[in-house]
Amino acid sequence: MRRTLPLLLTATLLFAACGSGDDDASDNSTNDTADTENTVDEPIDTSDGGTVPPQPAIAEVEVPEVEIPDEIPTELVVTVLEEGTGRPAEAGDQVFIDYVGVRTEDGVGFDNSYEPRQPGTAPAPFDFVLGQQQVITGWDQGLVGAQTGARIQLDIPGDLAYGAAGSGDIIRANEALTFLLEVRAVIKPTDPTEAPTEPGVPPSEGAVETTSTDLVEGEGDELQAGQTGIINYVLFRGDNGVALESSWAAAPVPVPTADGGFPGFVKGLPGMKVGGRRAIVITPADAFGPDGNPQLGLPAGTDMIIVVELLGFFGQPTT
Numbered sequence: 001m002r003r004t005l006p007l008l009l010t011a012t013l014l015f016a017a018c019g020s021g022d023d024d025a026s027d028n029s030t031n032d033t034a035d036t037e038n039t040v041d042e043p044i045d046t047s048d049g050g051t052v053p054p055q056p057a058i059a060e061v062e063v064p065e066v067e068i069p070d071e072i073p074t075e076l077v078v079t080v081l082e083e084g085t086g087r088p089a090e091a092g093d094q095v096f097i098d099y100v101g102v103r104t105e106d107g108v109g110f111d112n113s114y115e116p117r118q119p120g121t122a123p124a125p126f127d128f129v130l131g132q133q134q135v136i137t138g139w140d141q142g143l144v145g146a147q148t149g150a151r152i153q154l155d156i157p158g159d160l161a162y163g164a165a166g167s168g169d170i171i172r173a174n175e176a177l178t179f180l181l182e183v184r185a186v187i188k189p190t191d192p193t194e195a196p197t198e199p200g201v202p203p204s205e206g207a208v209e210t211t212s213t214d215l216v217e218g219e220g221d222e223l224q225a226g227q228t229g230i231i232n233y234v235l236f237r238g239d240n241g242v243a244l245e246s247s248w249a250a251a252p253v254p255v256p257t258a259d260g261g262f263p264g265f266v267k268g269l270p271g272m273k274v275g276g277r278r279a280i281v282i283t284p285a286d287a288f289g290p291d292g293n294p295q296l297g298l299p300a301g302t303d304m305i306i307v308v309e310l311l312g313f314f315g316q317p318t319t
Contacts, residue, residue, distance in 0.1 A: 061123060063114045066100050066180045068107045069155050073176055076138055077155040081180075084147030089186045091131030094252060095143060096184040096230065096314060098125050104155060104176035110168075124228075124254070125184045125314060136161050138177070148312065150183045184314035185230055187252050195248035196234050199305040201279045204238035207303050210286045212268040213279045218310060220274025226318030228256045229269050230311045235296070238281060238303030244296050252311050258318065263287070264306065277309045 069077070089095055100112040113126050128134040130143055138156030146152060158174035166173045200215045223229050230252050235245040247253050255265045264287050268280035282304040284290050292298040 061114045063112050064100055064180055064182075066102045066107065066109075066153070066178055068102065068104055068178050072104055073155040073157045075157060076142055076160055077153075078142045079153040079155070080150060081153060082149070082151035084150030084183055086148045087186055087188065088145045088147055089130055089143055089183075091144070092189050093130050094127055094187040094189075095130050095146070096125040096127045096187070096254070096312070097143075098182045098184060100180045102178050103170070104178045107178075108170065110170040127254070136177075139179075143181070143183075146181075146183045146186065148183055148186050152181045152183065154179045154181065185312035187230055187311045190232055190248055190252065190311075192249040195232070195246050196277070196307045197243070199236045199238075199241050199279055200277075200307060201281065201305060203241055204281045204303040204305060207238070207281050207283050210264055210267045210283055211281050212272075213281075214272070214276060215279055215307070216275075216277040218273030218276025220276075220310075221313075222273050223257070223270055223310060223313045224317035225266075225270040226258045227270075227313045227315040228254050228258075229265070229272070229308075229313045230254050231269075232309045232311065234307045236305040236307070237298060238305045241305070242297070244298060254314075256315075258315075264304065268306075269308065269310070272308070272310045274310050274312055277307065280306045280308060282306060 098113045100109065100114070102109045114123050116123050128139075131140055133140065136156070138154055138160040141160065142152070142154040142156070156177045156179070158176050161175060161177045162171055164173050166175060171177070196215075201213050231254075232247050232252050234243055234248065236243050255262065255269070257266050257269050259266065263285075264280060264282035267286060268278070268282065272278050284292065284301055284303065287293075287304050288296075288298065290301055292300040292302055298304060
C-alpha cells in the first residue's frame, strides 16, 4: 500500500526519484494481511500534469543471507550484530531500514528491500513511524533503542508477527519469522512551528545557475554526492519569497543526489551536514522547466528557493 503525502513537489518529483519515501513497502512487514505476492509499489500518478524526472542509475545490491536460530522463538529475541551510532530510536521516530525476512522454521524468504519492487526502479529502504502499529509488533518492540548504522536480527514468535491469520501463501498461521535489519536512519519527530517562514537569502529572479547558502551549519556527518538525504523543506517563490509548500507538517522526505534525481537537489544538497539548514536557489532549468508549475503557484520562468533541513542520509556516495 502507498501512503501519499499531500505535497505536489513530493508526489511529482521526490517519490519518483527515490522509489520509497513514505511507502508501506512490504505487505509482509506491516500489520496488513494482504497476499505476499502483492508487494509491487503502485505506479506514480502523474495525472496532475506534473513531470517526473528520470530515475537515478540502478546499482546491483547483494541481498544479505539470514542465519536462522536453532530453535523456534517463543518470545522476541533481539540480536545486535553490529552496533550503530547516534540517538537511540524511540516511539514516534521515523525509522529507515533495509531488511530481509524469512520463515524461522526453514529459512524460506518472503520479502526484502534490496531488490526492486517494480521493473526499472531502484530499491530503497522502507520507512515507518515506530510505535504506531504501522508494522508488526515484533518490529515495533524490537527496534526500540536501535541506532543509525546498526545491523540487527529479530527472531519473532508468531503472536508478535501475523498470529493465527498468517499472511498470504508463505507466512502460515502462527508462523515465527526472522528478519535481518540494517538501520539506515533514525529521525526524531519534527515540530511544524520550527519551519522557516522566509527564504533567508535575497530574492532571486533570473538566476543563471543553481546555488546554495548554509543558513545553519550542521554538526553531523556530511552528505556526499550519490547518497540519499532525508530532509524537511519549505518551497518559496524566488521572486517574492512567498511560501508555496512545506513538508514540516507532513513527514520528512528522502531525496536522492545521484545523477537522474531532481537536479536542484543533486546540485544543492551534497556537502551539507546533518542538522544544518540550507537555502538552495534553483533555476527553472533545474526544476520544472521554463513553464514553471502553476499548480504549485510557480509562474513560468520563476526561480525557486527551497530551504532544506538535513535530518539524515543513507546510501553509498558516487565514486
